[in-house]
Amino acid sequence: MGGMGSVYRARDLHFPNVTKLVAVKEMINMAPDPLVRRTIIQNFEREANLLATLNHPAIPRIYDYFSEEERSYLVLEFVHGKDLEAIINDTNGFLAEEQVLGWAIQLCDVLSFLHNHKPDPIIFRDMKPSNVMVNSNGDIILIDFGIAKTFQVGQKGTMIGTEGYSPPEQYRGEATPLADIYALGATLHHALTRRDPRLEPPFSFAERPLRRINSRVSPELETVINTALAYNPSERFPAAADMKEALLSAARKTGALSKIATTSITPAGGIKPVWSFKCEDEIRGTPLAHQGSIYIGCYDNNLYALNAADGKFQWKYAADGGIVSRPAVYEGNLYFGSEDRRLHVISTRTGKVVWTYYTEGPIRSSPRIAEGHIFIGSDDHHLHAVNLNTGRSVWTFESSEEIRSTPFVANELVYFGNEAGDFYAVDFRGGMKWRFQAKRAVTSSPILAGQSVFFTSVDSTLYCLDARNGWAIWRYRLGKGSVSSPAVADDLVFAGAADGFIYCVEARTGKEVWRFRTEHQVSSSPALYKDSVYCASVDGNLYCLEYRTGRQRWKFGTKAAITGSPIVFDDIVYIGSTDHQIYALLA
Amino acid sequence: MFDFFRKLFGGVPATSSAESVTTAPLSDQQIESIVRSQSPQYEMQQLVAASGQSVGKQREHNEDSLVAITATLAGKTANVPFGLYIVADGMGGHQFGEIASNAAIRVIAGQIMRKFHSYLFTLPTQQPEESLQEIMENAVKEAHRVIQKDAPGSGTTVTAALIVGQQVTIGHVGDSRAYCIYPAGRIEQITRDHSLVKRLEELGHLNKEEAANFPHRNVLIRALGQGDTLEVDIFTIPFPQNGMLLLCSDGLWGVVADHDLVRIVNDAPNAQRACQNLVNAANTAGGPDNISVILVQMVG
Structure with a gap:
């Protein structure tokens, strides 16, 4: 009572x-x-x-x-x-x-x-x-x-309860x-x-x-x-x-x-891809769209260049290890890391190598290009700052564990997490500005909006920190750990988690707006386009949800789990699946 | 004769000068640099706060409570401005209103300061385990429990601002208010009143005019100490750039219009005088209720 x-x-x-x-x-x-x-x-x-x-x-x-x-x-x-x-x-x-x-x-x-x-x-x-x-x-x-x-005594005239x-x-x-x-x-x-x-x-x-x-x-x-x-x-x-x-x-x-049994309504899902392209192994990376081409790394050690309009093969470049990250592009060159420990730089036009840079461990982090440098994490525990023109190391920053998180650059600071759960803000000379400690690995990549930085952790939390000093502003409890990198739009933060949900949380308050259940864990990072959020799940589907309500617009089933993230460009969504294929779908 | 005048006025009368000079409005950058050159510069960033309170002209008891804590720690290690400001407006008849508002400010301030103690006053400094919003929410909920236990039947509003660095974390229940005042004379209410009149207005059952004359303007739909489940509005915003944060009870905002609040604040030479003038303005307008006000500025 x-x-x-x-x-x-x-x-x-x-x-x-x-x-x-x-x-x-x-x-x-x-x-x-x-x-x-x-x-x-x-x-x-x-x-x-x-x-x-x-x-x-x-x-x-x-x-x-x-x-x-x-x-x-x-x-x-x-x-x-x-x-x-x-x-x-x-x-x-x-x-x-x-x-x-x-x-x-x-x-x-x-x-x-x-x-x-x-x-x-x-x-x-x-x-x-x-x-x-x-x-x-x-x-x-x-x-x-x-x-x-x-x-209940004393219900005074000026007071009333909050029954609801x-x-x-x-x-x-x-x-x-x-x-x-x-x-x-x-x-x-x-x-x-x-x-x-x-x-x-x-x-x-x-x-x-x-x-x-x-x-x-x-x-x-x-x-x-x-x-x-x-x-x-x-x-x-x-x-x-x-x-x-x-x-x-x-x-x-x-x-x-x-009726006794519960009804289940699942639309047949007559979504047909615009095109698809089959690689020789699983795709766990995220594609990049640039000047009419799609670039995507694959577990078959190749980076593929495809025509964005029809999926026609343009060229491929073979690394010596799997590519699980997302490439970056700058002035005609493509930058990406591989499990062969190297940062590869190749020409977008020819697919020929320009230079490579060695780290001491496999690279699962994606490169970030800013202020004439490439910032990239490696399993050698270091964040590497590499000069764009010379391909030489400018400085490295040593952390306590592998860095798989993709750095984010803003306010003259580089933000990234590591597998020990440390989250760092490092200045352009490689000096640590502040550090925040999560309870488990921060594999996801941070995103900045306003003065806040958002990221998820395997400790089942979506964090919002003050970007200037690392103070936790709020923490949102996820059902399970997460490696999904948040996306932000209109004061809303979106991220997936291993409990199978895609979450939408208010950026100012850390309060849940909606959550959407998929059939398996969500390692994929959501992508926003117009008023939709696109996110894939290990259940093999790519989901398109109305981003204010979380209502499902459509889903597209691939033949195997999806761990990579979609991108949307010119009304087309691109997604790679572990069924070896990359798909282009109408957004 | 003409020469005489020429001598007298010293040269050719410059009749056409007004038309030949073109004027242009100053650019935003120029204005900003003028404003900057005129306002004093502080090397060290810090919070400056002032407050004011009055029982008003018509009440016998003061049922409002407020707390203002500003901590400035400067030295070789990075200095993060820290401040905690709370206004609470108690109600519930008898003496219970003041018990509730007093409990609210002390419990909330006590809870929050305890969590920041190891950050502010011990070495090596340690950041609290919880996030800023969790610290605020837990403190407000603890105050809710204490009031239910110690002063059953009473209630209080509470509007609390915890400032750490550039972030202002607000905890809010009831109809006291927090405002951001910007240098250009713009004022923005950042809290939402949890009052029946506001709710009916939001639902479209009352228009602005009806709302102003609504007989039950003082009926709250949420208050600390009331109800089984308490939902606290918690959010974080950046401190208004070159602006101020104003917290007050309805004894001020109920009788002094928003544009007058800004005018009084911007006309005052400093925060203390501004607070005193705000209290005076509410009393001049009849002082129907207790008045509490806190004004916070970030300098440097």
Whole structure:
């Protein structure tokens, strides 16, 4: 119950030979004024007496009540089951419409019973998921009647709570059957959308249309719930019985009541690639588009140059190791690292080598070109700053572990992470400006927006740091670790994680905006183009999502896992897959 | 005769000069360099803060509380400006309002300072484990628990600004406000009032005029100490460049219009005088409620 006491599971000793479980609810009278305390106890006893007379399968039986000093106790039927809030939280994805519909009809029944009580109607006043138990038969039981409310002292005129489920008129002190109908609508909205109204602005259901959050809800059911949630009481169902009728007719139209199995709607996905090109081994790298060509590295040790328009082979260049990174381009030359420990520089025109630069370990980081230098990390633990013209090392910065993160350059600082979980900001002379410690590897590549730097870590966190001094501004918990590099647009940050979700988080607050579930881990980094976010998953699909809502626009299945990241250029998305192919798709 | 006048006025009267000179507006860069040459330069970057408070003209009790902590540590190691500023406006009748607002500022400031102690005052300095937003959120939630325990039934607004370096992390519940004031005379409210009137206005049920005359203007939909679940608005913004941060209770913003706030702040020679003048302005306008104000400036 509401913060004022506890519920105990007790054994009734009047029945020594059977285990009869009862619930004992304890309420603590905290009012300092003795007169107020007495009034509270009187109210409690009056309501307990009233409840004891009610006989309905969805209302727990009251066996006894008593008060002792500042504590009052209610002994009532013990309900085996789970409350609806726990069910919502423990369910992966959305609850099935049929299930929620069944509960909704039962809730209308019990509300109708209460509202038609003689001589006075009983208003439940506190309809919300945590007050609805679902017992072992799958039937609902209402718990925690308004009785607890009498114990909340000092609701002064200038103060009101933050219910979330209560209708606007309840804030003016009106409690009518129509208030219970609104709260039932709010409860169903929460159950179907997983959006807790206590965490949203009051009366904002209209801003969160049911079917935009959960497209599997039928329009018929949405209409019923919207009617219950009407801002104006006179526009709601006049009685719970009418709402039940509307639910039943919605169920008949959709056939929901006869359906048991959960429906799964997956569009056939008739997406055809513009072209595809097959390499000799897995592609784990990310492509680069430049002047009509696509450049991509492959596990077959080759860097391929393809015509961006039709995917026609132009040339390939063989390194001595796999290429898992993304190439960079500068003035007619292509720069990329390979597991053969070298940074290769080749001509975009001919595919012939210009120069190479050796490090002491395989290179999995992608190069960043800025201020006449190439910055690149290596498994030799060093960040290398290489002169663009001479190909000579200008300085190296030693870190404690392998650097696979791609450096980001801004504010005259180079930002990157390493496999020990250190995150560094290094100045252009190779001096450390600041360092931040994550708990596990930072393999992802940072991105800067405003004065903040964003990156993910294998420690299951998306970090936002102050780019000037490395202070953590916020941390967002991901379900599992991540190597996916964040993308930023319009105050939103996007990243994938190994729990299979693609997340969208607000840049200013670190609060989740939406998350989208794929069927396997997401190592790929999201790419943004117009109002879509493109991201691939190890489930083999490339997803195109509406970037403000996370709604799926389309997905494209390849024949094997995708660990690389898409790029979008001139309305075409390019993605490499471990099925050895690179695909070009219409964005 | 003509010669005499010529002698008298010293040369040819320059009648045409006004037309031959062309004028052009100064470029933004020129203006900026003039402004810079006129405002004093500080070598060391630091926060400067001032505050003001008054019970007002119509209340007997002061139920507002405020705290302003500015720490400047300078030396060979990098100096990061640090400041913590909180305004809380308590309510709930009896003496409970002041208990709630007092608990809010002390608990929040205590929690936050404890987490920064090892960064500010021990060697080697250590950054807190939690992020700035987590530190703020946990402190506000702790204050919520303490108020529920010590002053049940009462409540308070709270608007807290934690400044570390260039970042301002705001924790906010209720209808006290934080504003950014920019040198050009622009003012921007950066917090959102958690009041019924604001909510109804956002929903389109009240227009601006109706909202101004709404009878329940003081009804809050969120307050510290109220409700089972408390949602705190937490966000981080950069400190306004060459500007100021203003925190205040509704005793100020309820009676002094935004444009007057800017004018008073920009007309004052320094932050202390600005705060005093703001309090005076609210009292001149009737002083219907307790008034609290904090003004923070980043110099250098």
